[in-house]
Amino acid sequence: MNKRICVQIAAGSWVAGCFTALVEPVSVLQLSLCGNSVINHFACEILAVLKLVCVDTSMAQLIMLVFTALLVPMLMLLICISYAFILSNILRISSVDGQSKAFSTCAAHLTVVVLFYGTALSMYLKPSSVDSQEIDKFMTLVYGALTSILNPIIYSLRNKEVKAALKKLLFRNSLVMF
Template sequence: MFQANWTSVTGFFFLGFSHYPNAEAIIFVLCLLMYLIALLGNIILISITIWDFHLHTPMYFFLSNLSFLDIFYTSSAFTPMLENFVSGENTISFSRCASQMYISLAMGSTECVLLSMMAYDRYVAICNPLRYPLIMNKKVCAQIAAGSWVTGCLTALVETVPVLQLPLCGNSIINHFACEILAVLKMACVDTSTVQLIMLVISVLLLPVPILLICISYAFILSNILRISSREGRSKAFSTCAAHLTVVVLFYGTALSMYLKPSAVNSQEIDKFMALVYAGLTPMLNPIIYSLRNKEVKAAVRKQLIRNFCNAVLISITK
């Protein structure tokens, strides 16, 4: 069979959801709505954490980083797909495909690390409240965020580079709606066991290990909460953790189902819909979950809306 290196390939063709011609328009509308809501929600969340000085805390600093990740990730996955649907051409250039594959891996890996660090932040806040400002100072928070980004970007590079060096079959059709690394691997004409082993090791380091750290953190948190005498205090402590736990379950649940399933399971069509959840639904729900579960965020949004309304009224009066 004809083989080609990535450097000799000019572009790829996505099969996307062509197996479901009657549902393509519905999928497009749903994806567009998810993308717009995710974009708007995360931009609002970033904006209010910058504008409202009451939200200048470690938790909202990490939450802003999470929103940046979600914007980059969902944009890299959904923008080419939406463009292709409008243009009618399910194609992508080599450079955009390679960039999309790297960005999706980098953002996903960074989020794995960041979510575990957010669990540590909650642990310190609840179990060591008096030392919290000292432990989670600005310098430490910046180092944690920078470490998360560097770890995610480097691990994505380790995964992407070997895949880009694999000889590909002459057929440049990707059975997916994006350049997802598992779908691209299926195009290789050689044994990919080494690359899959590298991916497995990184997946274990970025999925089960952070999950274990999160579980340990919340075990200590739960133990500490149960010792709180007042019902109001317990309720407040639980509420500060509920949003983060919801996001963790949603994110890691879809990630584990995609990257740690048995290799014998061939479910490409299921993977596409799981990728939609992973790339669209999770980034869309994150700001909603944190807004609905957090009184401070809702108060900040109301304050900003009132301020904008008052400014608009004043401008209209002065004209």
């Protein structure tokens, strides 16, 4: 990858992210809210705000559906394409140790990506008949917080010193319990 392509990918990510972050909330926040404006959620999630609207929300829901159905799969496809290139390069590495380290890095990253996109897609593309605020809260917690919390843990578990310290801690605690 050269510098020009890298800058184009970064700029595209920023523009798409900012555009999405502006269009969806603006389409919902311009609608009239009912008298009870308490959001029963952990955060000001757009779907939770949408439940407080008193007027027809079909246009806002259509905008969110289009963004979710087009943008997220496109991003996932780009990630898959990039990993196909990475995989082809990993398979060219002659040493087994080098391949193992590269696969370990990819597996850690893909774990976080699948967790994030999987929960986000299931949250925004679920049928309207499955409407549970508790499930919505849990899914938001998973894709909003858990992926951020797991990221350093998943990446640090590849470190030999961290693995040794974790084994020592677990072994010590298992002896204390007996």
